[in-house]
Amino acid sequence: MLGETTRDRRQERREATKNEILEAAWDMAREGGLASLSLRDLARRVGMSAPSLYGYFDSKMAIYDAMFGQGAQQYLEYARNRPRSGDPLEELQLGMRNFVAFCTEDPVRYQLLFQRPIPGFEPSPESYAPSIEGLALVRQQLADAGLTDQKALDLLTAIGNGLADQQISNDPGGDRWTRLVDDAMEMLFDHMTKKATKARGRTKK
Amino acid sequence: MLGETTRDRRQERREATKNEILEAAWDMAREGGLASLSLRDLARRVGMSAPSLYGYFDSKMAIYDAMFGQGAQQYLEYARNRPRSGDPLEELQLGMRNFVAFCTEDPVRYQLLFQRPIPGFEPSPESYAPSIEGLALVRQQLADAGLTDQKALDLLTAIGNGLADQQISNDPGGDRWTRLVDDAMEMLFDHMTKKATKARGRTKK
DNA sequence: GTCTATATTTGGATAGAC
């Protein structure tokens, strides 16, 4: 059949082990912070010696890179599968709820994807690709809702970033800031339509 | 005279050296990030050996702590000396402009004060004191402008945090987000007065 | 593939002479 090839059991096993290593890496990062990841501890956690990890990843940075790729892929799916609405305001609210939920659901993932706290780490083009695709998708979703003004988009990202950040930093596990999402989006929406009206006025004059 | 005592030239010299060390530490952090601070390099930078630093600070954490104290003190002065206005909206705008300017002026200081990126670092009560005083002052300034609703304050901090963070992360040295401050405050102000009106309606009914 | 042993670097911190 087209695109199908013989199953390579060796390769499958190898991928499974890589995933097992990455899962353990996420666990470690969630416990002690991203920077706390050490190859010794990681190896012990998956039941092998530290040098054996090099059979699966070229370096510690390669592990961070793979984690970044997983996170970006997860975000892409999050953005693809979220509920949609025909109403622009509701669409804005659903989109932002989705974003903030994604961020607060796993603070370490948020940190890795959006805050770049690892000195010297830059994601490779391969790992970055789904991230770009995700951003393009969100941008398209917003455009569908009639949101194309760059300043409004910048303000939107600032609000989203700020809500997620405050929630994670100052009320982890709670909802002190996440509950403000709908209200904040209503505020932004009102503000945009008000400015759009004024702008039309100026144009017609 | 009251409160005046004999000058202690030894003590003065010591304080001067401590400040010199802290200045060098800020420089290092600005160049390679907060986490890059190493006692060896720091010592070389001020022209002494690494162990000599222990004559001035008990540990590396004590240096971070002193830096935190300096930053908090600077914020307090920033909040005290900012321009004021009798008009509530203008007051909101001036306050937020002040905050975002403080944050973007020195990203490393922002990181140390508001993001706590050093694993295991917690500021001591002495270093934290000016920070508390600064927060209380800002809170009072906002109350003077008629802003006391907790949800509105939370939304305000999220917006401030978000604007500063986006500016620092995505357009360092530019003004892509800082220029949105006045507009964002107008938006928040409109939203608050609208909600306040609605709330009054409900109460009177 | 996985291991043991080891190289190498780098860091914070201490001891003790001067």
Place this chain on the structure above:
DNA sequence: GTCTATCCAAATATAGAC
């Protein structure tokens, strides 16, 4: 106060046997 010498711990990464 400042230095040299040193300790100790932890980290990434490599060599080479099995």
